[in-house]
Amino acid sequence: MAIDRNLPETVTPKQVRPLRVATASFVGTAIEWYDYFIYGMAAAIAFGPLFFPGVSSAAGTLAAFATYSVGFFARPVGGIVMGHFGDRVGRKSMLVISLLTMGLATVGIGLLPTYATVGVWAPILLVTLRFIQGIGVGGEWGGAVLMAVEHAPDRKKAFYGSFPQMGVPGGLIIANLVFLGLTTNLSSDAFLAWGWRVPFLASAVMVVAGLVIRLTIAESPDFEAVKQSKTKQRMPIVTVLREHWKEVALSAGAFIGINAVGYIFMAYLLSYTTAVLELSRNRILVLTLIASLVWLAVIPWASALSDRHGRRVVLRAGSIGLVVCALFLFPMINTANTALILLALLVTAVFMGIVYGPIAALFSELFRAEIRYSGASLGYQLGAILGGGIAPTVATGLYTSWSSTTPIALYLTAVTLISLGCVWLVTRRTT
Secondary structure, X not given: XXXXXXXXXXXXXXXXXXXXXXXXXXHHHHHHHHHHHHHHHHHHHOHHHXXXXXXXXXXXXXXXXXXXXXXXXXXXXXXXXXXXXXXXXXXXXXXXXXXXXXXXXHHXXXXXXXXXXXXXXXXXXXXXXXXXXXXXXXXXXXXXHHHHHHHOXXXXXXXXXXXXXXXXXXXXXXXXXXXXXXXXXXXXXXXXXXXXXXXXXHHHHHHHHHHHHHOOOOOOHHHHHHHHHOOOOOOHHHHHHHHOHHHHHHHHHHHHHHHHHHHHHXXXXXXHHHHOOOOOHHHHHHHHHHHHHHHHHHHHHHHHHHHHHOHHHHHHXXXXXXXXXXXXXXHHHOOOOHHHHHHHHHHHHHHHHHXXXXXXXXXXXXXXXXXXHHHHHHHHHHHHXXXXXXXXXXXXXXXXXXXXXXXXXXXXXXXXXXXXXXXXXXXXXXX
């Protein structure tokens, strides 16, 4: 399904520089996802004893991951609000607002007093700031992807659209490096006393750099065309829900599998391998870092393949691979063998990249330009709630109840099968 670019006469080829816009989308998105991921890592390592003391270690971890999930429930709010204004006012302005929102909330978390200082207000403030983080990242994805895709040549939509997708493993890599540096050079007591705050406070510097980059790029040519043709919708989200609810439902379903596997990979495994298998935290951070580099490399490669051979072939192959990974990830992790753990993470990273890269262009192509920000954001963020939003909490709860990872593997298999079915349906109309 091709996008109707309808470039207005005022937008010249010189103004449309897809690589520069895509790179700006990657940098800004990597910063936002760094902010988002350091929360997950802190939840796995520090938030239990600092914000939920007086309960067992397992209950504290479960409570910390529950606050982690709050950010996902805020993401559709960000997607709807910023999607509305992104379709009405412009993509660029929403990207600036989303980055500021995320940055201020992240720095705020780094300044929070703990339960020992202010009691119950500590977790309340933590949840509030996590909710604000969710609003910021909820508005980020749609704008970043659309800026990249709408500036791109017709035959390279997925490739350029993969740049903001690369921001996810990019942010994870930065977060892993920061946490690895801190946990290597600080004692556990020092990390819990003040070290956990450093990644959050450091976000301020990166946000400033990201804002400078984002303010220099041009508005999307597709949005400029919508303005000139006077086809802007008064309430884009209403139009989406009335005319394209099937596309929203299918895109959300297509996304839950990759998102659930991704957040088990990015957040839960660190907690599980260190608390249950008693493996070295630094070893797991290093292995995750290596796998994240592979994930990042596969995203543009798979996206370019989908430009050449079609979304259908690439996304269906990747989705089948994710089902297989869901079955075998935990059995291989449970061996506690470093080589097998790395192999499991690498194979999972490859299939995550194959699905995650082209899916940005696919979602963009499902909606016409005047409602595209709202439609693509809503489908993506609903899928994020049902996928990664609950995955670490569900995994923690399942293990606490059964003392086995088998229920977690079955849960991941179920959601990846649902996504496979939705991918199969939604790609029937694509090449």
